[in-house]
Amino acid sequence: MKITRVVTHFLSIPCTAHTEHAPLIGGREWTHFDVVLIRIDTDEGITGWGEAFGRARDLPLKAVIDTHIAPKLIGKDPTQIAVIKKQLEFELHNFGRIGPVAYGIAGVDIALWDILGKRAGLPLYALLGGKYTSKIDVYASLLRYGTVSEVERITHKVLEEGYRHIKLHEIGIQENLAARRAAGPDIPIYLDVNCPWDVRQAIDASHALAEGKFGWLEEPVWPPENYAGIAEVRRRGALRTAAGENAGSAADFKLAFEAGALDFAQPDLTKTLGISEAIRIAALADAYNVAVVPHNAVYGPGLLATLHFNASRPDTPPLERLYFALEKHPLSQALEPVNGSIAVPETPGLGFDPDPEVIERYSVGVSELAWS
Structure with a gap:
């Protein structure tokens, strides 16, 4: 071949x-x-x-x-x-x-x-050694809305749609705590702040957010590769730490693990060299007793790859799904969550190919790519 x-x-x-x-x-x-x-x-x-x-x-x-x-x-x-x-x-x-x-x-x-x-x-999961579940829980990865009222509204909306896990991208303390009040005490909520703080600010914010009982504090410091800084937040803060979407390879994750920076490793299969590198990162994380919860910010083959990968992990980590409404999905099967989960495909390979009609309709030429 x-x-x-x-x-x-x-x-x-x-x-x-x-x-x-x-x-x-x-x-x-x-x-x-x-x-x-x-x-x-x-x-x-x-x-x-x-x-x-x-x-x-x-x-x-x-x-x-x-x-x-x-x-x-x-x-x-x-x-x-x-x-x-x-x-x-x-x-x-x-x-x-x-x-x-x-x-x-x-x-x-x-x-x-x-x-x-x-x-x-x-199916891909079989090539990875098998699956531990036939469906994966999905968490709605919300955008940054910036007000308490909007965070409360969107939180109620995703719960009404059947999601049972949520990730926030708010920086404000009150906005984040508003989501917890809206969701109640039993819904897992994760917090991704996208590297806004120095170490001291991150530690202070972690304590201020502690009452929200968030599952993790993701990328708390700038720059994202400041693993010593994240480790300090992990030691002195009040929340568990997560990072990895901006790491380049297993070598970067090894540095993070050696620094004691992470409770959760988050390789992104469409950024960190694909499925093959995710396998290496997961093996390394297992050796350091760090949980693996891949980052995902796409809707096509990358989402499918992450779905299979998560199903092949013993702890079956939840799948991240950005909370957008697309006019059409890249896959003819939109993979919308049903009761907060998505079934793992059983057909060979990833399971679904991109929809040719969507490709034809929404393709952008090179001359259209650059913003003026």
Whole structure:
């Protein structure tokens, strides 16, 4: 089997954040959700689909995949996943170990696992050693709303929709505590603050938030790779700590574990070099007695890969799902949670391919990618 073609599809899908005013990303209103798909075709007629993390009309990401990564794949045996991943990492490491190159490699890795599963006639979870559950709990990953009233409204809304886990992105103490009051004492709530504080501020905030009994405090300090600082927050604060979506590889997680920084490791399969690296990170986390709860901020093949990966873990961590309403989903099966969970697909590979009609309708050309 040989790879014959690699194509990237950049989709821009209209979305709403369930609020009157659109949130901001990159200084612009977030009215469209970007989806970066990687399609890998083979000479045996098997096609694999992957997804790279992309935001804010990321023209450099598509250029990196098309010019640096895709040409290196032609003629390769797609079942040689570890060999291909190592080659791409080594030959492209001068372009950075986190960012567009890593995201592109992650998308390729997911597509190769999809091919392997389809060729074997097995769902991805079977290739990972089996599944511990047939469905995974989902947590609604809310955006940052900035007011107590809006946080309360959205919290009630997601609970009415059947979610039983919530993640917040608020920074204000009162906004976060408002979500706890709205949800009641029994709903698990996690808190991601996206690196806003120095160590002293983070420790103080952790104590101020303690009454909310949040499941974790995610990325409390700037910069995100300040593992010594996160470790200090973990030691002196009042909440357990989580991080990892901005780590580049297992080597970065090893530094975090050695520093004693984390209770929860959060590799993102569309950022941190794909499924293959997530396997390595999970094994390392197990050795350090750190729980693994992958970060997810996509809706396509990356979400499916994370779903299978979580099902293959003994503790079956919940799946993160951004709380947007997309006009159309990249997958014809929208994978909307039912009673707060999503079933693990049983069909070969990832389980579903992206919807060709959605690709055709929402694809964005290179000339349209850059914001003016």
